Amino acid sequence: MFLINCPFCGDREQSEFKAGGEAHIVRPKQPTELSDDEWAEYLFMRKNIKGVQFERWNHVHGCRKWFNVVRDTSNDQIKAVYKMGEKPPT
Amino acid sequence: MKNQYSIFSLIKNAFSYHENWAKAWGDPEPKKEYDILIIGGGGHGLATAYYLAKKHNIKNIAVLEKGWIGGGNTGRNTTIIRSNYLWDASAGLYDHALKIWEGLSQELNYNVMFSQRGVMNLAHNLQDVRDLKRRTHANRLNGIDAVYLNTEEVKKFCPIINTSPDIRYPVLGGTLQKRAGTARHDAVAWGYARGADEMGVDIIQNCEVKGIKRNGDTVEGVDTTKGFIKTKKIGVVAAGHSSVIANMAGLRLPLESKPLQALVSEPVKPIIDTVVMSNAVHAYVSQSDKGELVIGAGTDDYVSYSQKGSHDIVEGTLNAILELYPIFSRMRMLRQWGGIVDICPDASPIISKTSVKGLYFNCGWGTGGFKATPGSGDLFAHTIANDEPHKLNAAFNLNRFVSGDLVDEHGAAAVAH
Numbered sequence: 001m002f003l004i005n006c007p008f009c010g011d012r013e014q015s016e017f018k019a020g021g022e023a024h025i026v027r028p029k030q031p032t033e034l035s036d037d038e039w040a041e042y043l044f045m046r047k048n049i050k051g052v053q054f055e056r057w058n059h060v061h062g063c064r065k066w067f068n069v070v071r072d073t074s075n076d077q078i079k080a081v082y083k084m085g086e087k088p089p090t
Numbered sequence: 091m092k093n094q095y096s097i098f099s100l101i102k103n104a105f106s107y108h109e110n111w112a113k114a115w116g117d118p119e120p121k122k123e124y125d126i127l128i129i130g131g132g133g134h135g136l137a138t139a140y141y142l143a144k145k146h147n148i149k150n151i152a153v154l155e156k157g158w159i160g161g162g163n164t165g166r167n168t169t170i171i172r173s174n175y176l177w178d179a180s181a182g183l184y185d186h187a188l189k190i191w192e193g194l195s196q197e198l199n200y201n202v203m204f205s206q207r208g209v210m211n212l213a214h215n216l217q218d219v220r221d222l223k224r225r226t227h228a229n230r231l232n233g234i235d236a237v238y239l240n241t242e243e244v245k246k247f248c249p250i251i252n253t254s255p256d257i258r259y260p261v262l263g264g265t266l267q268k269r270a271g272t273a274r275h276d277a278v279a280w281g282y283a284r285g286a287d288e289m290g291v292d293i294i295q296n297c298e299v300k301g302i303k304r305n306g307d308t309v310e311g312v313d314t315t316k317g318f319i320k321t322k323k324i325g326v327v328a329a330g331h332s333s334v335i336a337n338m339a340g341l342r343l344p345l346e347s348k349p350l351q352a353l354v355s356e357p358v359k360p361i362i363d364t365v366v367m368s369n370a371v372h373a374y375v376s377q378s379d380k381g382e383l384v385i386g387a388g389t390d391d392y393v394s395y396s397q398k399g400s401h402d403i404v405e406g407t408l409n410a411i412l413e414l415y416p417i418f419s420r421m422r423m424l425r426q427w428g429g430i431v432d433i434c435p436d437a438s439p440i441i442s443k444t445s446v447k448g449l450y451f452n453c454g455w456g457t458g459g460f461k462a463t464p465g466s467g468d469l470f471a472h473t474i475a476n477d478e479p480h481k482l483n484a485a486f487n488l489n490r491f492v493s494g495d496l497v498d499e500h501g502a503a504a505v506a507h
Contacts, residue, residue: 001400015402019392021346040492044344044435048333050395057392073347074395 002076007083008063020056022046023068024088050074054088095199114280115287120294123320124152126474127312128327129299129335131155132164133275134452134459135327136282136293137467138474143289145468146475151291153283154314156298160279163329166429167460168352168374168386170365172209172270174236176225179485179497180438181232186482187465188269194464200281202273203379207364209270210239210247212414214259214370222265229267239264248364250417257413259371272365272376278463302339302449309339309448323448325474330395330430332453339446343453344435344491348389349399349428350457351407355421357381362415371410383421385411389431389457399428431456436490438497441470441483450474451488 003011028034028042047053053073058066070080070089080089093099093112103111126142128135131153142148153159171191173184195201213219222238229236244264245253253261283293294316301313302324311320326335330347357380365376367386374386387407390400404426412419434440434454439462441452452470455462469483479487490496 001398001402013402014392014400019390021393036492036494040344041342044491045342046333046344046346047337047342048345048347048393048432049337050331050334050347053393055393073393076394076396076398 002078004057004069004078005081006059006062006065007067007081008065009059012059012062016059016061018058018060020058020066023054023056052079114284115293118292118294120152120154120292120297120314120316120319123311124292125150125321126323126325127151127319127321128153128325129312130162130327130329131159131279131283131293131295132162132327132329133160133278133282133463134329134455134466134470135325136279136286137463138325138327138452138470139291139293139467140282140286140289141468141471142475143286143291146471148475149290151286152319153286153291153293154297154299154312154319155293155295158295159283159293160276163429163431163459164275164279164463166352166427167275168376168384169272169275169378169460170209170270170367170374170376170386170458171204171273171461172267173234173461174209174211174225174229174265174267174270175499176228177497177499178232180499181229181234182482183439183465183469183486184462185232185234186469187462190464190468191273192269194278194281198281198285200277200284202277202281204271204273206269206271207376208247208266208268209365209367210244210264210266212244212251212264212366212368212370213262214368215262218370219262222263226265235267235269237266239266248362248366250362250415251366252414252416259410259413261414270365274379275460282467299335299338302335304339304446307445307447309446321448323450323474325450325452325470327452327470329453329455329459330432332432332451336451339444339449341444341446341449343440343451343488345432345454346393347395347430347432348392349394349396350389350431351387351399351404351426351428353385353387353404353423353426354378355383355385355418355423358383358421361417368410368414371414373407373410373414375411375415382424383418389433395430397428397430431459433457436496436498437500439466439486440488441466441473441479442487442489443473443477443479444488
C-alpha cells in the first residue's frame with residue numbers, strides 16, 4: 001500500500017490506480033516485417049526488475065490519464081513521476 | 091532409509107524425551123563442483139533434486155537456497171491441491187501431480203498430511219455457470235473426477251455457505267473435485283529435503299546466487315555468497331525471483347512478479363470440512379488441522395518483490411468471505427502475509443530448456459504452484475536429466491511464446507489470476 005503522486009491530481013492512494021506494466025516498450029514501427037521471435041520479445045518478454053523500474057500507471061478512479069512512475073519494486077518506494085512523452089529521469 | 095519414521099522409532103525416542111532424533115537433513119558447505127545445481131530450495135526445487143537422485147540416479151547435486159528451505163512461497167500458500175484444469179495439457183500436468191500426492195507420505199516416509207477433502211468452485215453469474223459446466227465436461231473427458239452442483243447441492247455439501255438469492259454475488263452453482271484437497275505445505279519441503287539428503291544431495295541454505303557464469307552458450311557455474319560453484323547444468327526454481335536469475339544469465343522471461351496475499355484466523359472448532367474457492371469474488375477458504383481458517387486473496391496488479399501487498403485486496407476478499415459465510419463475521423484474523431508469484435501471460439507454468447545450454451527454468455506457476463509440487467519436480471528432473479522435456483511438460487516450453495501455442499488457463503483454470 002502506497003501513495004502515488006499523480007502529475008495531474010496530486011497524492012492519491014495506489015488503489016485508485018491501475019498498473020500498466022513496464023514503460024518505454026516501443027511499438028514496432030513495421031509490424032508486418034517482424035519475425036515470430038521479435039513479436040515474442042515485444043509482446044511477452046519483460047525485464048520484471050527487482051529494484052528501480054520504469055513503469056506506466058493510469059489514474060483509473062481519478063483523472064483517467066496515463067503517466068510514468070519510477071519505482072523501487074523491492075520496497076515499493078516511488079522515486080519519480082513524469083508525464084507521458086517526457087524524458088525519463090536518470 | 092537410515093532413520094525410518096515409524097511407531098517403533100516414536101516409542102524408542104519417547105524414552106529419551108524426543109531429544110535424540112537424528113537431523114532430517116545436513117548442513118554441508120558447498121563442494122567446488124556439482125553435476126547439477128538447483129537454484130531455489132522450495133518444494134519444487136527440493137522435489138526436483140529428489141527425483142533427479144531417485145529416478146535418474148544422479149547424486150552429485152546441490153540445492154542452493156538463499157534463505158531457509160520452504161521459507162518462500164512453499165510456506166506462504168494456502169495449501170490447495172486440485173487438478174480440475176480446462177485444457178488437456180494442464181489436466182495432464184496437474185493430475186500427474188495429484189496422482190503422486192496420493193502416495194507421497196508413504197513414498198517419503200514423511201507425513202505430508204495430504205487430505206482429500208474436496209475442492210468446490212462456486213459460480214456467481216451465468217457466465218461462471220457456463221464456464222464451470224464446460225470445465226466439468228473437459229475434466230471428465232480427461233479422466234479427472236468432477237461434478238457440477240446446483241445451488242441446493244452446494245448448500246448440502248457445505249451448509250455454512252449463504253445461498254440466499256439476495257446477496258450481491260449469489261451462489262448459482264459450483265463444481266466439486268472430490269480427489270482434491272490440501273496438504274501440510276512445510277512438510278512437503280521437509281519431506282523432500284530429507285529424502286534428497288538421504289540420497290546424497292547437498293542442501294545448502296543461506297547461499298544466495300549472485301551471478302551465472304556463461305561460456306558462450308553454455309553454463310559454467312554460479313557465483314554465490316559462499317563462493318563460485320562449478321557445474322554443467324543449472325535448474326532454476328526460484329518462483330517470484332525467476333526473472334532476477336534469468337537477468338543474471340542475460341535472458342528475459344515472459345513473467346511479472348506480483349504479491350499474492352493470504353491470511354489465517356484464530357483457531358476454532360471444525361466448521362468447514364472442504365475447500366471452497368470463489369473465482370468471481372476472489373475468496374478461497376479452508377480450515378487447517380489446527381483450526382485456523384486459511385483464506386486466500388488476490389494478487390496486486392503491479393510488479394513488486396516486497397512480500398506485502400495492498401490492504402484493499404485483503405479488504406475485498408474479506409467482504410466476499412463475510413457475504414458468503416456470515417457465520418465468520420466475528421472471527422479475528424491472526425496473521426496476514428504476501429508471497430511473490432511469477433505470473434505468465436497465459437497463466438500456465440514454464441518447465442523448459444532455454445537458449446543457453448545447461449540452463450533450465452521451472453517457473454511461471456503464478457498463483458497456483460503448490461498443488462503441482464511433486465509433478466513439477468518429477469517432470470523438471472526428467473527435463474534436466476535427459477535434456478528433453480517429458481511428454482507431460484512438452485507443451486509448457488518457453489518457445490510457446492514465440493509459436494503462439496499458449497496454454498491459456500486464464501479464468502478457465504477455475505480461478506482468476
